[in-house]
Amino acid sequence: MFKKMPGEESQRIVSTTPDTAVVFKPAVVTTPAFITLAVFVARLVAGLARTIWRHPVAVAVAVAPLALCWLYGWRAGLLLTVPPLTGLATWAVLDRTSFARLVGRRLLAWWRLVWIYRRLWQPVVIISGLGKHLQGRDYLPRLGKVTCTAWADLVTVRMLNGQTVKDWTDRADHLAHGFGAPSCRVSVLKAGRLLLTFPRHDPLADPLPALPIPDRTSVGPVEIGKQENGLPWRLKVHGTHILVAGATGAGKGSIIWSTIRGLLPAVQAGLVELWALDPKLMELSFGRDLFGPRYAATPEACADLLEQAVKVMQERAARFAGVQRSHTPTTQDPFILVIVDEVAFLTAYQADKHLRQRITAALATLTTQGRAVGIGVLAALQDPRKEVMNIRNLFPDKIALRLDESEQVDMVLGDGARDRGALADQISPDPAKGAGVGYVRLEASPDPIRVRAAYVSDDDIHAMVSAFARPRAFGIDGREAL
Structure with missing residues (x-):
């Protein structure tokens, strides 16, 4: 016991021994062997x-x-x-397909659960920081069911209390390397439960040839390629606007020409009109005869064509007001798809300020008011920065092909898209492996979908022109008539 010292003398006491931590040793209770065996x-x-x-x-x-x-x-x-x-x-x-679906993938899922995920679960989550080792006890997220598809393992996980989805998306690379997968994508099943997708191989590694021209008339969705899960990629064009961003050689032309190819029967039936803006004079010029008089290449012609589309939109809005709220394509009021290749050349790099303002104002008007009256915009660009394309948020559906920087992924697809697995900056620059490969983020879903568009060659385009181009009519002044 310490002797109580009067006054403040206790505060003036100086110890010459270093401070040492007080160590408490808990009592050790020996557990009987039969209890240990019973628990085991x-x-x-x-x-x-x-x-x-x-x-x-x-x-x-x-x-x-x-x-x-x-x-x-x-x-x-x-x-x-x-x-x-x-x-x-x-x-x-x-019958390999039915055997794999009913037996083979179940056996594979069991084997990968036992040999890959359950065996490596503790060290991977502890080292990656998703699990905690406190006072000799491991607190681990609970490993759930493993399901094998034709190309990936789907692993359900129950998070620890207090964890967030961002904790897992930030460590997606750790999980991928820990379990020997090329990547890991994190999505939310419900509160507290996640779905981890570990691809076993890339089903989109090989280029896709041009898809057959549909034998029936349809305004969409248009089949233009394949999704990573093997299902067809059908792009909705009617009732939305689409922004396609990708570096040079990423495959923007594959998306544009596959969309045109899928709409040709509807164009021939008079239910769809294709309006093309081609400031580079390279991509859309191959099929110029498919667009007829609604093709523009110079900045002045592009501005005029966009303002003409705005006039059509306003005229339809005046007729539809109080009568109908959505558009149904007819031969009198066909669906108009305005295709703009390299829109940044018109909205940011155009030297004429007046033309730049006209084009930007027309595009903003079409993307804010055109959906309800049957006018859609399909725009492609290379640089997705805000100062280059300041109306990118007016496009509900977005497609990110190969991009140069990781920050550009969220610029195109929205905040958090890369954390959810949209690794557009890691797509191979090799045209045979990466051209046309991208990620789609739809208006109705925040989770990106990996896809690949079919490649439409120059011969395919020439065949399309030969089969579907209409005779070109000219007026008295020698100009092509509308």
Whole structure:
């Protein structure tokens, strides 16, 4: 016990010994061996029960031969096991798709759950900072179900209390490298639960040839390529506006010409009109005869054509007011798709300030008021910066092809798109591998979708012109008539 000193003398005491931390050693209680064994057996039984519940097919395939050998001997077990295995092998050879869907992917999911994710789960989440090791105990996010698709593993995870989605998106690279995948994408299933997508291979690695011209008339959605999950990529053009951003050689022309190709039957039927602005005089000039008089190449002609589209929009709005709120394509009021290649040349790099203001004002008017009356804008550009394209937020649907910088991904697709897996800055510059590959962010969904557009060659364009170009009419003054 310390002797209580009067007054403030205790405050003037100077210790000559260094301060040392007080160490408290908790009492050690020895656990009986039978309790440890009982806990171990209980955990083993619970793990086996979960495995059987989650993967009944995989467990049955693995256990059935052993059980037959145990009950009836190895000869009887072999006799009873070989025919089913032969049948499964025959099924896999004759109908690989159905076998993979019903059996093969379930077995693969079980194997990858056991050998990849469950085996590596603790070290990966601890080292990446998603798990905590406190006072000798590991606090880990709960690993859920693993589902294998044709190209990726879908892993469900229950986050720790207090974690956010950003904690996981910031460590997507750690997770990808930890589990041996090329990338990892994080999406939200519901509160507290995430879906991690680990691709096993790239289904979009090979170029896609031009898709056949549809045999039926449709205003959209237009099939222009393939999604990463193997489904067709259908681009909605009627009732929206689309911004396509990508570096030189990223494949913007593939999206533009695939869209035109899918709309040709509707153009021939008079339900769609294509208005083309081609300030570079390179991309759209190949199919100039498809656009007829609604093709512009010089800045002055582009401004005039955009203002003409605004007049059509205003005239339709005056007729539709109080009558209808949405547009249905007809031969009297067809859907008009205004295609602008390299829109930044007209809105930012145009030297004539007056022309630049006219073009920007017309595009802003069309993108804010044109959807309801059947006028859409499909614009392509290379530089997505705000000072280059200050009306990019007026485009509901956006497509990011290969970009030069990671910051540009969020400029095009919106904040947080790259964290959700839109790695447009990592697309290969090799045309054979990366041309036409991009990420789509639709108005209705914040999650980006990886896609690849079909490549429309020069021969395909010439064939389109030969089959669908209309005869060009000229007026008395020699100019092409509208």
